[in-house]
Amino acid sequence: MGKSRTAPTLNDVAKEAGVSTATVSRCLNSPARVVDETRKRVLKAVDKLGYTPNIAARIMAANRSYSIGAIIPTMDNAIFARGLQAFQDQLREKGYSLLVASSAYRPEIEKDQIRTLVARGVDGLLLIGHERKHEIYDYLEQHQVPALVAWSYMPEARQPSVGFDNRGAMCDLARRVLAAGHRHIGLISGVTEGNDRALSRVEGVRDALAKAGHGAETMTLIETPYGIDNGARAFAEMMQRNPRPTAVMCGNDVLAVGALREAQSLGISVPGEVAITGFDDIELAEIISPSLTTVHVPHREMGRKAASELIDMVEGRSAGQSTCISTHIVSRHSLVAPKN
């Protein structure tokens, strides 16, 4: 019991447990990769010999699961696919796996999934957007699970984020639409409740109108869940409004593709009669005809940076630092000046 007693070595533990030193090391550093029985034997030997002087450090090491959770609003439509793939690639380089759940844009499902992922022992969480109940952030703090927000950048928010300025980007695009001469603007937005990205984009359009000295009557707003069919329906409704918009801005590319499809089936020429814009620059935006003028979001860059930051948080090197990824407008063929 005295200080003179020689400290047990990795070798002693391995001998006691009847395994290799590599296995002992793996047990302490990535227990998930060792079968239960072996892990128990090694931990028993560790306990018996009192191998690690600092118990807290051992518990921490043993608790590391080397898996990260991400909860995205939808797996459909490729909005999150590219960024998430880059996020996973970067995690993998650092030895972490990714587990993904999707919430169908429903806060109560997201809450369940956060609990599931925490219960399954993820080391950290990636969440989309800032807007959620404070009790969720309390819960994560209580369980000491670092969480990083992506797809949204709000440096003043409680949680750190690696995202972009949804409001500023949409404001720039709306100014472009106004500069082309449009004075009746339709906006097909995603549902803004519980979705700070959608809300910020609507505010961005309002900012542009205010800056240009136009009244609120310049804009007609329709909210609808994301989805191609919903975009199509909203566009048909928009075409019934009086005055009819000459430009329809959409909250994302998926809605814009729906709007384009509906314009085609209504025999409304784009961009001749009505201009359409998107947001995200997913692959579809370039492939569709006419190709979409949209906001390019560097999804891969965001995914990579989010992974690096979250691992720094998990490994205790960062308390969570926010990063703003810059976006830019991609001019293609769906936006021109209005006819009259």
Added chain:
Amino acid sequence: MGKSRTAPTLNDVAKEAGVSTATVSRCLNSPARVVDETRKRVLKAVDKLGYTPNIAARIMAANRSYSIGAIIPTMDNAIFARGLQAFQDQLREKGYSLLVASSAYRPEIEKDQIRTLVARGVDGLLLIGHERKHEIYDYLEQHQVPALVAWSYMPEARQPSVGFDNRGAMCDLARRVLAAGHRHIGLISGVTEGNDRALSRVEGVRDALAKAGHGAETMTLIETPYGIDNGARAFAEMMQRNPRPTAVMCGNDVLAVGALREAQSLGISVPGEVAITGFDDIELAEIISPSLTTVHVPHREMGRKAASELIDMVEGRSAGQSTCISTHIVSRHSLVAPKN
């Protein structure tokens, strides 16, 4: 210790642990939903009182995590998105959460992810396609994690599957192409190694040629990883071949969209000069211009049925039953007879 001793009740356990009976019940049935500390206290009380007569049953109950893992080859391109969303919706109705990982079509990554998901305590696994090393299935059996295969139906395989007949469906489509009069067929396939869906589709085309009495020289094959850009590159290469194919069949819609895009940029008219077909019938297939003739896979039906079957396996009601989902050809605008 005698048999006359009254068995402890749920109430006794609750009293001993200082929690409600509902909490005790939750601990035994869905421990993931109870915070660690409470769960430990309850299990301690259960142990102390010897509450459950059948220890195996208690361990089983306590081990149920009510989460299911799925490993898909890619999150990109929406190939798996729709089926997976339906799979998740159905799981959710039955009280299970879904954790998804993606393997980038790489077997060694998939193997790691299977271990991660098993280590994180999922109750069952959904895997895409049958082809993988036997040791993986051995590992799953050893850990008693039921696994179901989807997107592929092979009743003679070791693992049960809820999928469709990739070979038969592609054979039907190839017969349609031959019936239209095409005699020089290009096939842009996904990489067949380690991907039984891709391989079966190639075999389907060969079956159709053999049935129609055409030689192997009727078909020109290029393999490439799934992706729009890869489809485009393969199409450009295909157009250099001699004889030049009059119809290019693609292993999935994503490759077909790439082929269409490249045809456009090469100034080759589709379907006038070259016909193009896809497989899957993702949303893109209908939206692209010209719209794609393709094989419709009822992804939602497959996802729902796979979820029901896997839960039956997890809950011990089924040893794993295979189901074949039927597909059909959707005729749109990308396939007509050859010019000459």
